[in-house]
Amino acid sequence: MKKIGLILNVLLLSMVYAYAQELTSPSGTFRLTFSLTEKGEPTYRLDYKNKSVIKPSALGLELTGNMQKVEFAGEGESTKERPVHSLYDNFTLIDQKRTTFDETWHPVWGETKDIRNYYNELLLTLQQSGSERLMRIRFRLFDDGLGFRYEFPEQKNMTYMVIQEEKTQFALTGDHTAYWIPGDYDTQEYDYTKSRLSEIRGLMQQAITPNASQTPFSPTGVQTALMLKTDDGIYINIHEAALINYACMHLNLDDKNFVFESWLTPDANGTKGSLQTPAQSPWRTIIVSDDARAILASKMTLNLNEPSKIEDTSWIKPTKYVGVWWEMITGKSEWSYTYDLPSVHLGETDYTRVKPHGKHGATTANVKRYIDFAADNGFDGVLVEGWNIGWEDWFGNAKDHVFDFVTPYPDFDLKEIRDYARSKGVNMIMHHETSGATRNYERYMDTAYRFMKANGYDAVKSGYVGNIIPIGEHHYSQWTNNHYQYALEKAAEYKIMVNAHEAVRPTGLSRTWPNLIANESARGTEYQAFGGNKANHVTILPFTRLIGGPMDFTPGIFEMDIQKINPNNRSHVNATLANQLALYVTMYSPLQMAADFPEHYKRFIDAFQFIRDVALDWDESVYLEAEPGEYVTVARKAKGSGQWFIGNVSGENGYTSHIDFSFLEPGKQYTATIYADAPDAHYKTNPQAYTIRKVRVTNKSTLKQKVAPGGGYAISIVER
């Protein structure tokens, strides 16, 4: 009898095993369980420390029937419509492979010099009955969470696929707190809202603030990276990695059941991506921890990307810069040259015949002023916006031939500036505003990149303000993502670094293409001059936007009252000066701007010293304190000098920070220069009140520091 029982048990276990596949992370903290339902629907669930974080959730895709195929050989058969294909049911598991991978690699630039890529992998091959189509799902389980993607092997039954929608679900265990921005096919420039999932629907309308190009799609649609926190204090972050040749994923919430489902960005005809097998989706990532700092420290997104495709990376350099930009953003000066032109016809409009309005920012004299300031303060580069003709008439009109990227205004002497910058050891940073006219940019791209190299520009800030052209496309569709990738890879051929604004938010591609040194692709400092950002915006961004890559946040604003710059602009920068210093540490980026005017820096020259000193590239980063929406404190050790820097930013309520210095080397003496909010500082009423003090520290020291609302502190530490 016992034997039969045993046999039955073994049989039962094998039956279960035949349907459920389990994978644990290297340390055992996570468990992934994959199974097929009775209908052959693939599902997964994720447990963290033996508790469910993702309940059983569906996987798969829906292919479209919109694709027409015509037989072309002689008989002239009529166009046929394919039926809609499910790639989410009727599957059986036909193969599985388990591997472990453990490798440490070194990024060209980054928060740390070593990154360990250590995971257990489960590769499943599914076959669909009826269609006989094959689909693979590759799960990688790290000690900080799960990444998985779909793979579509080359096969006769599925050479081409047109995606109607991806149907990846993330079934959550409750009405978690979420830090979200509205799902949108064209912009990420929204303030974050913190609310429960159940409240998203009611708060969506007011969250959709105006933008030059925006296409929200659902009353419960949100963007990734999405930050969540359960009532039990578990932090969950959902994003994607390695977004190449695919549409950007948003998440749409079923707010009855708290299940998110992937919602891809459509192309102009409504379909959501065309693939040719062999092909794969990006990785869908779920980072989980009971410690918010671990979310920030996670390297999963980078680890899921392919190694660098650039062999010689010596031309890729972290860059600290200033530039002619904030004066136009605040409205003090203009990108344009004249008010005389109702519209511009590139190649025909004769700028020598128009009357300049005298408010053009990008003049030779002004640029040289910034070159001087950069040289005097050890900055690497100067960015100039508005240097090239066309700005009188640059967006909002679906204009294709809007810029030519090579013709300067009459008051911008390209050669003189080039030679002057060279003589001062300063690099000029190019600006390519495309106005969303992607075909125009591609037509000019080789010419524009060659022009850059010929004139000493090794880095370009590109922009996509306004609706994408071709009309009907979106900023984050597969078509447009393909354009950003084309621009990036061609830039690498020319040894050009790219900082793409208004492009799709990054997903770790800078591991593969390290010349992508930054994006904007979120609401940045410019919005402080467009009415202001929420004071706690910078305490959320590291948990969301920065999960996928660095942000050209352009901080360092010392004058918060914009009316003093432009009497017609009553915006207020919702941050203290100390907060602005700290951002150079808390908002990691190899590209950092000191965005304000030289004269404002000169007024607070002692505080400006921090910006001069702070490094851009790091051997080590230690997240000391973190809570989304409330505070972030991080310490980083500079590559080369070994010098440590600490930054803290806080939210609406201020904060009292408690940190220790255990990251310092034992037995050594250091001097810490602490730039902090004055006791009476407040981002609204008293933002410029700060203190600077020097204290001796060792690795045994601790610090308790009171931080103002919207405040922060910055510390630079030198060995004595």
Place this chain on the structure above:
Amino acid sequence: MKKIGLILNVLLLSMVYAYAQELTSPSGTFRLTFSLTEKGEPTYRLDYKNKSVIKPSALGLELTGNMQKVEFAGEGESTKERPVHSLYDNFTLIDQKRTTFDETWHPVWGETKDIRNYYNELLLTLQQSGSERLMRIRFRLFDDGLGFRYEFPEQKNMTYMVIQEEKTQFALTGDHTAYWIPGDYDTQEYDYTKSRLSEIRGLMQQAITPNASQTPFSPTGVQTALMLKTDDGIYINIHEAALINYACMHLNLDDKNFVFESWLTPDANGTKGSLQTPAQSPWRTIIVSDDARAILASKMTLNLNEPSKIEDTSWIKPTKYVGVWWEMITGKSEWSYTYDLPSVHLGETDYTRVKPHGKHGATTANVKRYIDFAADNGFDGVLVEGWNIGWEDWFGNAKDHVFDFVTPYPDFDLKEIRDYARSKGVNMIMHHETSGATRNYERYMDTAYRFMKANGYDAVKSGYVGNIIPIGEHHYSQWTNNHYQYALEKAAEYKIMVNAHEAVRPTGLSRTWPNLIANESARGTEYQAFGGNKANHVTILPFTRLIGGPMDFTPGIFEMDIQKINPNNRSHVNATLANQLALYVTMYSPLQMAADFPEHYKRFIDAFQFIRDVALDWDESVYLEAEPGEYVTVARKAKGSGQWFIGNVSGENGYTSHIDFSFLEPGKQYTATIYADAPDAHYKTNPQAYTIRKVRVTNKSTLKQKVAPGGGYAISIVER
């Protein structure tokens, strides 16, 4: 009393004059009358020999409200929608200018060496009350008809315009006979239907035969050039000239009132064109005559285009060619190289590792065979299709990266062919099939054109088979027309001649860009192998497709029974051999292919002599007989040699042609070699029956020649 009467009359006349503007053609044959209705709606009518041909018809446009404009300076104003704008009412006439123009110019290549451009012009400036917008209408009245266009001056109230629809009407005087193809945003490859206007609706469905890419839009929509004939024997032809930066115009019929209205081709988002003032529409042309031959002889389309923008045109050469093409069209061989590949990934697929199917047409040996044949027979060029990788997987799947235009198959030795052609004095003609992937073609274009020049290719046949990419665009939208123009102008920079297939039908642009030596853009000879064309197709095309420019019709088929070439293809070429010879004269083009196989020509080497002899470029052309759908007979005098050639093609019923030779020089003796249908020839049952006879002729001679159904005759005349 009499004085008062006189004053009243003068007053009345001036009142009429204030509202109606008249213009007559130089010889007085035509009268255009423009007037504004009570509501300020602009209208026109056209009279020919004092009889109405176009009744009072509306003019104007409707602009869209779809365009969003956002104020961007600081305050973040919300997106605003513009209301829909009428540009078709509430106008007053504020200015008018009358001029006469008379100039004779010389095309680089053409049917004649001199073209007289002689017209009376009326330029009206209209101002719209309320909006204060200005619109101009420019009328040019020639002795063969009317051309007019809209012009939108640069003005503060209208810098950018997005067109919802153009509302140009052509109100006809009755239920005329029309020779039409279905209106379609993506193909012109339909057989023509001859019917009354009232019958179009009932015949539309059967007229829409299958195609790789097609988008019919209305049960009474037709394409231009539209040929009409009234019951009184008046021929009316409606088309457009100078289609640049605008959407292609179709005509939609109100079949109760016999009024056509312009119907433009939309972009992906449904709007029909974006303009930036100053801007203009193409010319809308109405050619009228009581003599069908005058329609064919009209040069209005060319005259309305701008003079050549190419200074040195020495590299633009009429070209007679053969090539590796018909064998693939008939299905005897393949463009592709292998059957082993389910799909192709350019740059990854290794063609040296696949098994060739052995039916690849574009092999080195086969190409050299054609080079030999071309050299032996005095042909200028050899076209090769299927020379470059990617043909296993080339359309129907919205594939973007489908061809790279530079990588040959393993069995196509580029260098060997290049050197061999050069040694034989033969030019290779490049083939750029794009599969409608316009972004891909633009990305490769400079590389592809440079590659051509480096390898001895000075002319390219381009193709756009399949739906246009970006998905949602159409072959004839403004966006895509802009692409064709970009390809053409860039080709001119590289001194490359262009023969664009599946592109928008021409509208006389080859005056401005004479490197556009031909288009297909209609149902050509290939369809004879796809089931056959109507026998009278070639008697209609000169009245329709050729109004805008030459067609690469690729005639010269000697073997009509395709089953003899490919047992699986039961198509029959619906023409006699004599008809195929005549096409070189009746289907004017500076680019002419002898499309059949050398072995078929060798079987009828005496008939082939005509193709060897016929010229491509002409000093003079005399249309001797013409009736749409029935017959076309034309005599042309070769540039240089002064030799005359005559061609006749006839329709379903055959024809007895009566011509004289009064175009010959008086007092001279000539020998005419007449290639004609044998008495028992018939396109279906006995197509290869022909006779060749030589007769002496002078300018006093006449000829009566019986022509078979689907037949023709060709004559070459030499001075004795």
